[in-house]
Amino acid sequence: MSDPTAHVLDQVVALEPAGEHRFRGSTHEAWANMVGPFGGATAATMLNAVLQHPDRHGDPLALTLNYAGPVTDGEFFIEARPVRTNRSNQHWVLEMRQGDEVVTTATALTGLRRETWSETETGPPEVPAPEDVPRASEDRGVRWIGNYDMRFVTGGWDDVAGDDGTTTSTTTMWIRDSPERGLDHLSLTALGDSFFPRSFLRLGRPVPAGTVTLSIYFMATADELEAQGTDFVLGSVHAHRFHGSYHDESARLWSRDGTLLAVSNQLMYFKS
């Protein structure tokens, strides 16, 4: 069902209709993570079910993904149901299944946007241009990293080997798809989950960890995403607290000119 000549992101999010409110898709080896696929690819695939749905009303505003269990390599089905359509927005409930097992649940919100007072109150940190930051190694033991050009400004993968860990959980990086691809809601969704776990940084070593729930809010309108083209996105993420097997992560993604494109929040399980 996926076109092998398409961009690797478009291959992994590809879906074919499989009945009313139902779509069939398949995992893709280029997006493999430690266990199952990269969560950002799963999130983008779920959003694509909304985008492909004939009854969709408006652009994506928000998406919440709950990772209920590991996605096994191979086929899956997504049910995407518009449960309420208002004049200016629409509420969606989604579920991904493999066999009888629910592997992912989600809710999404689409809607129409009008011109209003507009301001990015939280601008990006002061950082060098992406051209002045070396591209990070793809050698992190998981295949999906190869689909991105990541350039760490602070809190990079090298700091995970720091034994005692770092005193802050912040990572700031430039990132874009590799090969390059024009930014849209799908790629932005995947970027929202592209940071390695904050526990790795604070503990100074990789530990068992996984996202349990992720919410992304699309702060940019479609015209702004279009204007972004294939340029780098600046991402910055940090955790507020680590406690009792869980920590949060709060990320912001800006365009090069400082427009806030999206905010992404998640709760992660970790062992220490």
Added chain:
Amino acid sequence: MSDPTAHVLDQVVALEPAGEHRFRGSTHEAWANMVGPFGGATAATMLNAVLQHPDRHGDPLALTLNYAGPVTDGEFFIEARPVRTNRSNQHWVLEMRQGDEVVTTATALTGLRRETWSETETGPPEVPAPEDVPRASEDRGVRWIGNYDMRFVTGGWDDVAGDDGTTTSTTTMWIRDSPERGLDHLSLTALGDSFFPRSFLRLGRPVPAGTVTLSIYFMATADELEAQGTDFVLGSVHAHRFHGSYHDESARLWSRDGTLLAVSNQLMYFKS
């Protein structure tokens, strides 16, 4: 069904079983907002369906609420379905209906927590003790405010009358239930939505606004909530961006001793 001698929060969240995975509840006039009930009360009521469910496994970890349409005064039904139960956590899908209409959807996550490395990386701002801050007026034209003792440190309701608005969307306040009530997951959920819209502050006037989606992550374990008792919680909230009819809000709630109890994020609709 709700006990009129119970605390007003326990009255509004009260549910009675109405079939498998199904509960009946009712709005409560003491929680009235501009249109329908205070969203925090609705969120706490949805969470209570999970807490009341006989199959629940573990404490609340995360809750995402989507406000699909106005809740009408009167009766409603909540369906709360555990869609996947793992060894250490459980995933829930919820829906609130009035008649045939879906008014709220939600997902929730409960789970067991173990001792791990623990740290509040983001501590509270420097603020005076709640005893040194005057209690804010309850006169904001909506009834639910009267259920809280709010003490604004910065970005208070008085700043909404500022004509030109403020240059930052931050509000920091001490807050607790009034009358006092021991903190638990229900009251903490409601507190996570207790800030007035950030658009009011930046625009210097109340404007039509409403939460469309809200996620709360419970960073505190049950023992920490228990230890909190009826003491004030310190909340701080700000928006990252306002654009095209929507803005985000990011809130943190700490105990007096600086333990991060919860983080809460939401996307709000606004007109300007």
